Amino acid sequence: MHTIMSDKYQMFENRLAKVHKHLAKTARRQGISCFRLYDRDLPEFPLIIELYEDKVSVAEYLSSHGMDDDAYDEWLERSVQCVGKVLNVPREDIFLRTRQRKTDRQSQYEKISIEKAEIVVKEDGLNFKVNLSDYLDTGLFLDHRITRHMVREESKDKHVLNLFCYTGSFSVYAATGGAASVTSADLSKTYLKWAEDNMELNGIYDPAKHHYVHADVLQYLDDLKINSFDLVVMDPPTFSNSKRMKDFLDIQRDHVTLINKVLMAMKKDGVLYFSNNLRRFELDEPAIEASSIKNITAQTIPFDFQGKLQRHCFRITK
Numbered sequence: 001m002h003t004i005m006s007d008k009y010q011m012f013e014n015r016l017a018k019v020h021k022h023l024a025k026t027a028r029r030q031g032i033s034c035f036r037l038y039d040r041d042l043p044e045f046p047l048i049i050e051l052y053e054d055k056v057s058v059a060e061y062l063s064s065h066g067m068d069d070d071a072y073d074e075w076l077e078r079s080v081q082c083v084g085k086v087l088n089v090p091r092e093d094i095f096l097r098t099r100q101r102k103t104d105r106q107s108q109y110e111k112i113s114i115e116k117a118e119i120v121v122k123e124d125g126l127n128f129k130v131n132l133s134d135y136l137d138t139g140l141f142l143d144h145r146i147t148r149h150m151v152r153e154e155s156k157d158k159h160v161l162n163l164f165c166y167t168g169s170f171s172v173y174a175a176t177g178g179a180a181s182v183t184s185a186d187l188s189k190t191y192l193k194w195a196e197d198n199m200e201l202n203g204i205y206d207p208a209k210h211h212y213v214h215a216d217v218l219q220y221l222d223d224l225k226i227n228s229f230d231l232v233v234m235d236p237p238t239f240s241n242s243k244r245m246k247d248f249l250d251i252q253r254d255h256v257t258l259i260n261k262v263l264m265a266m267k268k269d270g271v272l273y274f275s276n277n278l279r280r281f282e283l284d285e286p287a288i289e290a291s292s293i294k295n296i297t298a299q300t301i302p303f304d305f306q307g308k309l310q311r312h313c314f315r316i317t318k
Helices: 002-030 069-087 105-109 142-154 169-176 189-201 217-223 251-264
Strands: 034-039 047-052 055-061 094-099 118-123 126-131 159-163 181-186 210-214 229-234 266-276 292-295 312-317
Touching: 002 034, 002 069, 034 118, 034 142, 047 069, 055 069, 069 094, 126 169, 126 189, 142 169, 142 229, 142 266, 159 169, 159 217, 169 181, 169 189, 169 229, 181 189, 181 217, 189 210, 217 251, 229 251, 251 266
Parallel strands: 055 094, 159 181, 159 229, 181 210, 229 266
Antiparallel strands: 034 047, 047 055, 118 126, 266 312, 292 312
16 A cells, blocks of 8 residues: 555656656746646646745645545645655745635635745746735736736737736736736725735836726726726636625626626727636627637647646737
């Protein structure tokens, strides 16, 4: 029995070493210091492992592992040891999160611990604050690296709106791309403050040009003036019934209404980047009042998410 167990960990180490060698090379070439290394590659190790410069984030997906508590604790600790060994990272620089499957997305805003392991990382020459210990996510969604770059390239002199803005990384890219104004809207005051911190970290905090709106986006869309934005980013949750939201959001059911309301607030030829994480999502193109819709999912998948990404991304022109 023990040999089978050891073989299992050996297999995990081999997999990590192989993937790390391959991805680290690409990351170095692209000047990237934060990337996803491993995403449930082996069914016995349902983990997501990401590097943030010299720190490592290990998120565990809740799975029916069939182990008793002691066996499970041993498995988790040995898995973390394997990660440390392969990456040559001390245990105190490996941050472990266990991801409870919550039925509502309210929990995304809830702290899961209070270590406050915050560091500043670089992406595309920009600085971002990430928190490796306290929330379900670190504050920087690595899978949108390319999409963010696209937004920066397109932002010059544009009025930009970032909906469900989270920690404002798209807002930072838009601002550094020379946007005339950037409006960031989110339901969480914690994340809006984080977005402001990210602006400050890049020396571009400017209350005259950058606005932070604490709002339920579903209601906020009804208050937007028509023809007021040139470029919009909308990356909504798949489902949300946060206690602070008036309505329940189901992205498959509601995307047409959401997108058409956003298009109303956009100027002619304005561009909307719309993405979501619903695996089986289907865009109802005929119902969307746009002049062109391009599925840009394939172009926006970074090297470290090849073959692993479940999200969709569209470039929609009014």
